[in-house]
Amino acid sequence: KNQVEQSPQSLIILEGKNCTLQCNYTVSPFSNLRWYKQDTGRGPVSLTIMTFSENTKSNGRYTATLDADTKQSSLHITASQLSDSASYICVVSAWGNNDMRFGAGTRLTVKP
Amino acid sequence: DTAVSQTPKYLVTQMGNDKSIKCEQNLGHDTMYWYKQDSKKFLKIMFSYNNKELIINETVPNRFSPKSPDKAHLNLHINSLELGDSAVYFCASSQTQGVYEQYFGPGTRLTVT
Numbered sequence: 001k002n003q004v005e006q007s008p009q010s011l012i013i014l015e016g017k018n019c020t021l022q023c024n025y026t027v028s029p030f031s032n033l034r035w036y037k038q039d040t041g042r043g044p045v046s047l048t049i050m051t052f053s054e055n056t057k058s059n060g061r062y063t064a065t066l067d068a069d070t071k072q073s074s075l076h077i078t079a080s081q082l083s084d085s086a087s088y089i090c091v092v093s094a095w096g097n098n099d100m101r102f103g104a105g106t107r108l109t110v111k112p
Numbered sequence: 113d114t115a116v117s118q119t120p121k122y123l124v125t126q127m128g129n130d131k132s133i134k135c136e137q138n139l140g141h142d143t144m145y146w147y148k149q150d151s152k153k154f155l156k157i158m159f160s161y162n163n164k165e166l167i168i169n170e171t172v173p174n175r176f177s178p179k180s181p182d183k184a185h186l187n188l189h190i191n192s193l194e195l196g197d198s199a200v201y202f203c204a205s206s207q208t209q210g211v212y213e214q215y216f217g218p219g220t221r222l223t224v225t
Binding site for chain 2: 031032034041042043044045046049051087089091093100102104105
């Protein structure tokens, strides 16, 4: 079982709607959690990085939350645009050993 | 200017060959990485270098050998290529180790036939 589980695996929404992607992890001891956006055929682009003490962080229409007690994170996308169609990847790093664990990603499709 | 660049973008080669992928970053970063993304789009870190020193070396066959001539370059050399090496390889860099944003290159799609 992967130490970082993302859900849903894929999601289709209409333009202008909001959506929330989930990331649950078992990586320990926790250091930080990152959300990346990866367009088809391109490298991942960082959206947010959160450490243990941060509960929420925003980047434009993207808002990430972190509950380190329950080991859960979410990425909320507001007023979706066609350009939000991409894969969203959650990455959790462990403290002290540079270990990075990647989720399988959520494939988001925004339709007009 | 491209922050993290990789060459080539596409690489098609036969089993048993040796090939290299080059990566350069012009951000002045100390740390560079190599990642592999398989056909299921699953990303996995392979190596990390900080100031030309190896700091992460995941369980990767020793046919893969990273080389960092200076801190702006991290090349990946692969010996005796196998079918299972077919994937997209991404280079990335960050200011230094730790909780810093990583900037990814455009990727190199390697196809082994």
